[in-house]
Amino acid sequence: MCADTTETTVPDYKTTLSLPKTDFPMRAGLPKREPDWLARWEKIGVYDRLREKEGRPAFTLHDGPPYANGHLHIGHALNKVLKDFIVRSQQMMGRDARYVPGWDCHGLPIEWKIEQKYREKGQNKDEVDVVDFRQECRRFAEGWIDIQREEFKRLGVTGNWADPYLTMNFHAERVIAEEFQKFLMNGTLYQGSKPVMWSPVEKTALAEAEVEYHDHKSHTIWVPFDVVSASDFPNTGACMDTDLLSARVVIWTTTPWTIPSNKAVAYNPAISYGLYEVTGTPEECWVKVGDTYLLADALAEEVLTKARLSDGQWTRVRDVSADELAGLTLAHPFRGVEGGEDFWDYDVPMIDGEHVTDEAGTGFVHTAPSHGQEDYDAFVKRGWMDRMTHNIGEAGEFLPHVPLFKGLEVITAKGKEGKANTAVIDKLVEVGGLIARGRMTHSYPHSWRSKAPVIYRNTPQWFAAIDREVGDGQDTYGKTIRERALTSIDKLVKWTPQTGRNRLYSMIEARPDWVLSRQRAWGVPLTCFVKRAAMPTDADFLLRDEAVNARILEAFEAEGADAWYKPGAKERFLGNDYDPSEWEQVFDILDVWFDSGSTHAFVLRDRPDGSEDGIADLYLEGTDQHRGWFHSSMLQACGTLGRAPYRGVLTHGFTLDEKGNKMSKSLGNTVAPEDVTKQYGADILRLWVAQADYTADLRIGPEILKGTADGYRRLRNTLRYMLGAVTHFTEDQRVDAKDMPELERYILHRLAELDHVVREGYAAYDFQGVYQQLFNFCTVELSAFYFDIRKDALYCDGDTARRRAARTVMDLLFHRLTTWLAPILVFTMEEVWLERFPGDDSSIHLQDIPETPKDWLDEPLAAKWQMVRRARRVVTAALEVQRTDKVIGASLEAAPVVHVREPDMLEALKSVAFEDVCITSDIFLTGDPMPNEAYRMPEVEGVGVVFEKAEGEKCQRCWKILPDVGHHAHPATCKRCNAALD
Template structure:
């Protein structure tokens, strides 16, 4: 007779059930969610809800990206970090103001439009200003549209319909108004001084627009013949040489026709602009006479030094000069030469009368004897130190020669070198040094005044945008004073001290830059930008400071854009009170950093529901010299304070090997590709998992690791959704009635909530995601979910333990979808909508306070001990599983020997078998046998694993002696029989 077949109990088991998919399908799901957010005007709806509750306001001011191309991974990093801030502040109960903006003026767009016109056979100078600027404006507008959609695809929330752009008419008017504040306050002045000039871009550059790259430059040692007489007298009976040089007025018996002061320079092309040689009175100089030079046979060429040459150099550098000049031997003629009052001849004076002027020697602290010869060739039109020492020595601005034109070529009036290129600006050689260096050296050889030449690897300034080398060039430019009566520098440094920096080292970085920076060069010689809209009196050279004129300028620019300045007649601006013939109209444009540095003035002021200064500026670390600094100086100069309360900086994105990304290397990671292949959520999670304060890395392996981390978090949310199927508040159990394990989990929640809040406050997003992810994978998945799954699946619904578990699971779902919502915005919204399909979006939620009673140090300590014992049991079971003694832990009945009263006491009232995930377990207050399993790091605990005895429950699969005790259900344990009886009654 065959046995009665066992009942299929699967329908009575409360397995997790949810429609929330295991596979996210993010590339398809995210755009659908974005569409819903846009249709519901989510960002503004949340703002209105916060404002209705009088929520505190938080203002994040957007540093404007440049509108000229698709966004790259650096853009994505920046905007995602900003979105973390916006969403986390919403979560903490704030009303958040964030207006995205764009930087539109400047060279990259101007170049692109020049190319377009050239392709049509039209040069830029042939295109009317209005037509050219219109083309620039349309180009920028097109890219704003493209970038806006790319940013929105990243899930970025903000006032997208009310974005700002530096090219908007009202914006250009407000930037002009900010400029006029400097004009009217007297902080603005015109100075003719050497500035960094880009011949390729044909404009002056500010310090913030210059970066330094390795470069190989020619070096030359040049002889400047001494024109004054220098007597040489023995001093004392021993015939030692005199310890100084006589002044020219003292005369002397021997005119040193072959004596020269030797200079060293890495810019031979500046020799035609030389007007002096600088020395330092603190340096010891000596005069040497050449007695032997290397042979032509040895060198392969005839050395330029000649026997009988007398050379003055710094004593400390004499040996290096002798070696460079291929001088075999020389003798000391005079020590401690006094250079004060000496005059020299220009080294090219014998070739052209245009160089027949005297070259004075000027004392300057900038001269050192660290390298070179101890003398500095001084071209006041091509170097900041040169310029200053020239003026300090009593020479006028008018005496500074103009030698190089805006295109990087010598002016026609420059003797011997007219028209030669210092830097090439056209064709394939654009940005390369021209023939000037070569020809200058040839002429010095011809004049007999080149002593030596060589090459040096050093750091050379290049344009940040064009990447081409720049030169120092004397031009009339407009500057904002850093010092003087208003003392902008001191105001800015004080503001830096009052600003919070994340990370804090940013304070020192921007502080050191402001402390040493020169006056702010704000004029540019280009077309596409906001003009320095002002007039200069032709007689006095002073700017016209008339509020009525300024008002007319601003009103016309507001209605017609900055184009009006270039197209309207002067009478429209000057009015009837001034004769246009008496005034020079300034047509330079403002430094684009002034544009972007003024954004606070028109984005944070004059709008509703915002405030100034902003609570936070957030950009890459390079903006310490860029936007952070220009915004600081602009605001301090016009308002006496910083435009921000805090500054956050992030690093740059590199490839997986730490290399800079470039198309030529093929290592570029595009955010658009990640969005299509994996989903934006993966990109957001990568940002959160990274330490943004340093340079970040990304690549295929890192993305895959991030995908794995995402799956674990998604699965945790999915498990919670399934386990909470059908949950209602009627099931909830009060904290006091909860079992020990539930109180322990809620203690974790209490602690983690404090960490999450503190991390969001400090903009430490890794400090959110990492502990939350660890909590989900370790404390929840590996401990709590695993321990409680038997109770959750098999206990009857009315059981307090199961109800308490579901109460905690509900709390966990509520917390995880809140904690993670700023980072995993799409996934938490998806999970929230599956749980509460009719509720408002997840973003409307705020993070409620955690009940103080959840903090339970006693339970934490207790479960710390339990987990210590559990680690030994788990390892013992794993060993038996590897040895195929058992298949699963439910086949085991371990005896756990605990020779520690505190460890044993921790299990009071605890079902050890449930904790160990075994069918049975015995705890023994004794020392285990020698062959018992032990873990070296856990003392006083050992385990012997036995095979569980009894029969297997057909519902829970636990092996227990009691199976079969209930005649109603002879193949179930007593617990399972009660649960099925309740289920049968409910489904009768």
């Protein structure tokens, strides 16, 4: 340029634009910042301030107590975050949503840890004073409660953390004892001797909920029982064929250690049986030519093959009828064994049983009533309770009175197989009591604490009878615990998902009586006394006295359950009315599931922040709690309240790794909540929960969390833009909905639709559905549509009605999006809220979701704008082709011709500023037929786009290319920008 050339310099118009202004950072920095928000909420007392809101209907989510031992795992995080979603969303929808967190504190896991300390020091736990031992257990639980409380709070979970419920609090122990006494007084408590699942490692009975199933390699044996007599048919008078007198009935079992306790052999009259004779044998074999065996026809070939016989080495002699089987008497395999001391010299009857099948085994079932539920039931049915055996001790060892095997363990103290099985097998081989043996891997019950196999063992235990009429007069939903439970499941409880109903119903429909007692020390004792000289069936066996009960409860309230174990406790509680020498104090403790099943009484009923009617609106736990807390709470409450303690039950799945495998420390595929919060922040973990279908098992891992974080960043960008757009927005700038442009009214329509979706979704606990709708709205309808279109008006317009309307909508969006998302992204929404409304007492979590005017809904307008959006998709796709081909750099360089076939759509597009909608400088709409070169999209029929470049000069303020640029007072501006500058 020559020095003397005159040039007009175009001003820098950037400073004249109304660019968004916000300090809201792009990078969240959640791991460092979230603890500050937690401290802030605690300082301003958010949870307590919400309780001060009067006149709101209550909503009570009752917390299923986690166990107070060990750091949280990802399953804990899933559970507590889901609960927090519900509590917060219900609160923001106008309820008084109370949440009292709690802990299970009694039971074997804690007791086991304390015993382990003793073992490491070479001490014997039984030599320690029981009260001192219980105090150690209490201190152990207290320590872990403090740790877990802080870990739960770190996840952003709201609740009454300052005053949680603990099953070991004195009042709680008093109420648990009181609830037990109701069973004592209403006639459902009894002592019985029956087989229960028993852990030889932990030396206690286990409930079904304390058992998990793992693969286990067991011995398999095929044992023949000699027929010793056969009676004539009682109905016909016909004589029994003598060929059965030399036959042997073959049973199959995977528990050889139960053979010494055999008392019968069962068959099924519906099965086809035959008599089989051995006609040839290999060199090494436990059967002999001429032996005859009774077998189910469907299994005979398999059994004889296991006995090492080949085809042609046996023959089927004849059919054997059910009447014939019923008349047989067998000898125990150890009958007459040397050293047996006549222990097994008794007759073994044949009994019929529907549980016998011909799908596996031999078609005959070895029956040891002390070691199997079906075996026990068969003996109860026949009144043969005097034939029960007591051969196995609490360490899983044969007791001293059992010849040949005394002291041999089934399971050792370390959870390994003892010598009992092999000893029994060896003795069977020695006496000719085996025709085959093997090993098989199958699903077998294990203690979920020690992970060791369990056994069925006959032992005196205390039970709640679930089919006995409850003598409490609360018969609205049934007279027995089972009837009340089944009625509650069907008529009183809403199940989420509905499959939970079927699972619990079938469990309770088929379950036996509830085993209440455990042979341990850390827990609430069964506060009852039994008469020394009486039998469990005697009317005066149990002491039922309200005055005695009251003295016990008074002591527990003041001293806790330790009062039961202190010197002189028996005399103190019996008082002057009973001779202590005539009564025995029961020292078994209650099943810990009775503790947690009773929580409704001391939390929902007794606490001021419980439930007005003592019933929870919701119980929420994992699917395993159908056999755990949901189950025990139902049984317990049906025995004391007469109905379920909850109106709703929600269940979630388990957590798996990214490949769908079960998490295991040994596999190294676990995800610790603490690690996630350190790397990403708790909001990312919460977002993972919200995005997943919790009704199924949930996968989590590094790649899944990375994807969750990427989605979070997209959402954060939307929120950041919105914050910038409402900077300095004041009420005097607000525009009524009726005065807004169509585009704004369409967004309001979408807000009204979403308000319904969000409220319905939160009410149905569909967090995945809520978040997906909101995420799509933010990223697709706002960022990629509305914000994209209105960016020009927000930046470049002066104080126009259009800009004021857009800013009003941004404000309305702000209040709804922050409250809609606050239950999920608790920290991020607090950050967004405080960015706009700072203040010492300010918090998004003190707000409710705003009510949305019904007149925002405008279906005809929405239908019109759906057409506009469909046409826009074709235009933006056509321009993207030109951008990719580097024909243009930005859409404002274009002025496309849009051919529209349908008159309704053409009219709709002409009635709006379609060039602004498509972010082009100009646009031409026509109903003329589409030329061949027009760009089309198969999914949007009837719309074609022919690309044309915009004519004119580029406005240096808004960057639109228009013919009038340069013809106004302000250099290089268009008419709109010139007016804005004026």
